[in-house]
Amino acid sequence: MPRGGSDLTPGEKSGAIAFGSRLSLDRLDSGKRAAAVDGFRGLVYRAYRDFGRDLPWRHTRDPYEILVSEVMLQQTQVGRVAQKYHEFLRAFPVFRDLYEAPLSDVLTVWQGMGYTRRAVALKRIAERVIRDCDGRLPRSPEHLQTFPGIGTATAGAICAYAYNLPTLFIETNIRRVFIHTFFGEHETVSDRQILPLVEETLDHTQPRIWYYALTDYGAALGRRLENPNRKSAGYHRQGPFEGSKRQIRSTIVRALLARGALTLGEIELLCSGTTFGADTILRELQRDGLVQPVGDQWCVAFTPGSSGTV
DNA sequence: ATCCAGTACA
DNA sequence: TGTACTGGAT
Structure with a gap:
């Protein structure tokens, strides 16, 4: 393990390339x-x-624990993940626990992380791993990328950190x-x-x-x-949060977790003051596997695979 | 008020 | 190839 150092000054040993150096490999034999x-x-x-x-996630090579850390680290900074990581693993120590847990329990632990969709993806991954993969996460980046919420970066990271593969x-x-x-x-x-x-x-x-x-x-x-x-070609700034669709999405999910179920009227109340209709947002949340209708009410989906069908 | 982050799907 | 998805730090 490395030790924390303090000296950033570039005047290093002769021949060494200093911290922050610019290099070019162009036109070299x-x-x-x-x-x-x-x-x-x-x-x-x-x-x-x-x-x-x-x-914390460098103390393990367990594929499940690495997966959880990598999905958490998508779009979320290290400090916030570090706080949530152990809590999540305490609640769901292995794939089977995540597989068996109600989605609402998973979302409750996830609160504060943002991008709730990732928690749904993790639960769906657990379901596929248990049902189709004999409880073991696959080892190839190509296979991993067929799972929800796992793209090129997460697949490569899992292979490197869990399996020490040169991805x-x-x-x-x-x-x-x-x-x-x-x-x-x-x-x-x-x-x-x-x-x-x-x-x-x-x-x-x-x-x-x-x-x-x-x-x-x-x-x-x-x-x-x-x-x-x-x-980076992909870099872009984010618009304001206040009044945004993502704000109302998270408000609705939080309310459903706290209250169990809400009528359309109650959800419309939550949406008042935004430019989005409750109907549109609910449909999108349903498509994302987060909510489902039950009678004349809406609640957190029982299982993320069930989007719509009760 | 501004900043940061990878996936999915158009 | 572009855009939507969050929430906490500063």
Whole structure:
């Protein structure tokens, strides 16, 4: 494990590439290019030694526990996930617990994390793993990506962290490292441009540790730079929360969890003052597997697979 | 008031 | 290829 360091100054040992260095692999012959890749790896590992993070989900290699952490880390910062992670695993220690739990229990524990849809996805993953996969999470990124809520980044991360496989993936900290280091002059950078560098620099001898190091270096860069990911082709700012659809969605789900069930009239009341009709929002929440109608009331879906059918 | 994050589906 | 999905920190 790395230890927390403090000195960020670039004046390092002779020959070493300093924290925050910009590099280019362009127009290097193959020998020089290999040496530059080596230098980059040294830089990343040195940052890991100095600024590596001791994160709760790095104490396990259990695929279920890694899955939970990676889904939580989608769109949600480390600090908030760290608070919720153990609580979630206490409530649902293994796939079967998540499989058997009512969705409302899962959503209740999930509260505060945002993007409730991810909790629905986790429950659906548990159902497929129990029913179709003999209770074991698959090992290949391609197979993993057929599960709800698992895309390229999460699939790659699970393979690297749970199985120590040399998969290629890009998430925000990794993106930050490559944009900062290799695309300093560029105005915008797409993941397609970054991926070949991820491939070329990957340390096949220890993918798990390499990705720990890469993400920690990215996180350390993020604390001292204006976010280089603003150059990412996918980057965009978020609109205001007040009065937004996402605000009313979360209000409705929270109310349903607290009260058990609500009539359409009560939900319309929650929507008053927004430009969205209760009907539209409920339909979307139902499509997302979050709610379902019961008689003349609405409640949290019994099981996420059942969207609509009681 | 502004910032950050990966997936799904158009 | 673009856009919608949240909530807490600052």
